Amino acid sequence: MKSLDAKLTEIKANRASRAFIIADAKDADMAFGVRAPGPRSFLAQRGSQPAKFSPEVWSRDEFGYRNLPEFLDIIREVTHQGLVDIMLMSAYVNEQLAIKEGLFKNSHVTPAARANDTTDVWAVRHGCYTREPSQPFRSASIDHIQCGEVECDRDGSGSFTGANLGLYSITFVNELDQDREALLWYKEFREEAEQKGFRHFLEIFDPNVSSGIAPEKLGEFINDNILRTLAGVPDAGRPVFLKIVYHGPKAMEELAQYDPNLVVGILGGSAGTTYDAFRLIHDAQKYGARVALFGRKINNAEHQLAFIEMLRLITDGKISPEEAVRAYHGVLQGKGIKPTRALEEDLKLTDQAMSYDGSAKKRATVEVRDNPLAARTNETQNSKPQTQNAADWPKLVDGKPDFEKMNATQRVAYHDGRLKRTFG
Secondary structure, eight states: OOHHHHHHHHHHHOTTOOOOEEEEEEOGGGTSGGGTTOBTTSOOTTOOOOOOOOTTTOOTTTOOBOOHHHHHHHHHHHHHHTOOSEEEEOHHHHIIIIIISOTTTTOSSEEEEEOOOOGGGOOOTTOOGGGSOOOOOOOSOHHHHHHSSSSOOOOSSOOOSSOSEEEEEEEOOSOHHHHHHHHHHHHHHHHHHHHTTOEEEEEEEOOSSOOSOOGGGHHHHHHHHHHHHHTTOOGGGSOSSEEEOOOOHHHHHHHHTTOTTOOEEEEOOSOOOHHHHHHHHHHHHHTTOOEEEESHHHHTSSSHHHHHHHHHHHHTTSSOHHHHHHHHHHHHHHHTOOOSSOHHHHTOEEEOOOOTTOOSOOOEEEOOTTOGGGGOOHHHHHSOOOOOOGGGSOBOTTSOBOTTTOOHHHHHHHHHHHHHHHHO
């Protein structure tokens, strides 16, 4: 059984469960074009496969993005790591890795594909599409996602060589004709998906244009639209979970507590600091989210595998967001990777705008208060981190670490040493 299905079953059976679903959203090629694979600062162990550009046309620093082969290598590596539950891709990348290569055949990771691409994700260079009210559009067909052909040969088993899970997104803009049209397209998709045995999860973006709704009221607007939309949909056509902007504890609890059968997840938004990502997943889980889909937050990380492991340690309750930032920087230092930000800067919480193209500027930056990690000097950051003898850690009777009895220093020391052994 795929870990996604096992966790969904556990979450619905036990609302107190810590089971948490993490998805790596590697579907940005349906939005950003050449920039989609991200900066070449992190490459998979299989190595660099740079395109050979003419030196009289391109400088070495001018073309700083990964190409598609490098992008596919990273997806393979993250899948083999096994810490994410879902790998979200474009229909084309899904065809290359799931259908042709069989990457997910013996993996607990569930392949998924973006099933529609509304105009507010058309974030091409020099374009203006994202500034217009979102309009519905679908490039991929369900059949192409499931089997790579215009019409699948359905034998009734529900098994396909490709993905049988898709992301469908809606952007409500608080304009009657626009929102009605978006819902009509979603209705058509749901009915086709039900007929073809295709599962989906529903992504709700905040309005991508001025909606007349105060920012502090957007959570209520989104929550009501979700519940109103799904009230007319029986189980057979409902999404397996939601993906929404995190609007804070009150909005999250309101939605998560409404219906025990509704599994709520969050989207990551723009990259931000490392603490932004770690604090976001921690707080969202605390107030009811059971899924996180991080795209740019993972793809722009200095070391994606270590970043993902930190996310998993946080959701498992083994490490705090602040401790995770320090341990992550310890991994970077151990591998000789220069972090994008110094530790003190990376321990700042920034209020990131949630537009898909990331064009809006961040609104505020605050220090993490009463945090001993932020007091480290640059000299301490550049020195070799201290380690702690394993004998000093509280242990269970079987000799494994007892995380419940560890203090913050012991937890950081334990994970710092273990992660260095893993990634060093």
